[in-house]
Amino acid sequence: MSQSSPLVEQTIAAFREAYGHEPEVVAFAPGRVNLIGDHTDYNDGFALPCALQFGTVVAAAPLADQRIIARAVDFGAEQDELRIDAPIAPLGQGHWQNHVRGIAAGLPLFGLPQRGASLAISGDVPQGNGLSSSASLGVALGLALAALAGERRPDRQVLARVAQWSEHQYVGCACGLLDQTASAFGEQGSALLLDCRSLAVEPAPFPADTTILIVPSGVARGLVDSAYNERRMQCRQAAAHFSVESLRDLDEARLMAGQDGCDATIFRRARHVVTENARTLLAAAAMARGDLAELGRLMRASHASLRDDFEVSVAAVDALVDALNAAIGEGGGARMTGGGFGGCVVAVVAADRLANVERALSAHWQQAGQPAQAHFRGIPSAGARLLRG
Incomplete structure (x- = not known):
């Protein structure tokens, strides 16, 4: 995924239209396909996922106050607004806003910084096909918000754990760490042999x-x-x-x-x-x-x-x-x-x-x-x- 890709250009254009200025940060996280090793991750086992060329782009810029404003480009520019200096409540099950809210709530719990932000979000992971659009969204949001608050290179295992915590606490899925780890650690030209207990990742060249x-x-x-x-x-x-x-x-x-x-x-x-x-x-x-x-x-x-x-x-x-x-x-x-x-x-x-x-x-x-x-x-x-x- 490059800055000149259609998905990135679309997301930046939507950000510019919504907020009237350029984003300071643009983050990308991929979806994944699992070659073998399903339903082993939450049993501390092994899996062989592969990050894909599809993913989620988050464009972000800082806000002066303690709010996050998020616009979902793929959902008719639907918007969510929340405060990060007060308890963050999830919405009903099935709302995309819960991903934003879960990541915003989770970052400080795992020692990662955050600040007020305006966001535009768009993705091209095929929906409903088990390719981890949800993990892609969570990891991209975490990376964008942490980077905006000054942490440009967050620990990728921590980033994956924040995204998993968000799934558990806000989205309503008791997932393992396979999807988030694959999205955070993917390597060009390789699958990943993942030990879901230690979270050790070993490239498996294709x-x-x-x-x-x-x-x-x-x-x-x-x-x-x-x-x-x-x-x-x-x-x-x-x-x-x-x-x-x-x-x-x-x-x-x-x-x-x-x-x-x-x-x-x-x-x-x-x-x-x-x-x-x-x-x-x-x-x-x-x-x-x-x-x-x-x-x-x-x-x-x-x-x-x-x-x-x-x-x-x-x-x-x-x-x-x-x-x-x-x-x-x-x-x-x-x-x-x-x-x-x-x-x-x-x-x-x-x-x-x-x-x-x-x-x-x-x-x-x-x-x-x-x-x-x-x-x-x-x-x-x-x-x-x-x-x-």
Whole structure:
């Protein structure tokens, strides 16, 4: 994302129109796609996300008093105004303003500065597809407000934690740290092997002559309104049954040994997390050696586990995954990605299989009797950064 990109220019122009002057700070934070390792983050496990070229831009300038005025360019220039020298209350669930309010409330709690500000916000992360537009917004807001108050290089782990806290306390989603960490730490040309317990991040270079393909299923998803929070509670119940701090501490042998006396649904939730952690580590190693056949095998197994053990897939997504995997063969693989219940499918595809995949997608939509969904290529991109200021 450069200062000359259409999204940045649009956001700066909206700021100028709203406030009559130039912004002092322009911040960008990307969305992400998760290649493998879903529902492991809030279980202290492993994930393999990749920051994307899409994201959120926040243009900001200081105000002399203790107010934040925020304008959402993508929502008809809707505006919110709040004071930061008084308790900040959330609005009802589903309001974009809660992201602004949550970040404004969270920054000082995590030791980051803030001040009165005027903001313009715009983004181009495809909505309802599990690509973390919410995390992108939170991280971009945190970076812009901290920079405006003098902290141009905030600790990226702290920035991710502020955005997560905002999700928990103001947005209403008990998410883990995967999305926010990927948005804050993304690296050009690489995915990230993320240890969700230590928050250690290790670049996983993307294999040459390989493409990330992101295919919307046509089923929009709403994370807060889905069973995400229920799954998180079930994982806590599983950890309690196996007497571990989190499911990260459970291996497959102990899982099987403790199956007796465990509720069948709770056991399946635990089995997904335990096996998904193992798959994620193997997938990072497969990427490092360019083994697309092994990576594809792991992605297929991940989807089956999310479908059968964690029960967060839907029939339309399963059919799309099957069509893609048949076309890809051993040149990669496809799986659902994100929280589930719709959204996107992600595929890692060898360049020489792309034409075959395109044909398979056309046939899939025709057979399903649906309009073809506009799919796109994901570019492994850098994380949150200041474009001005």
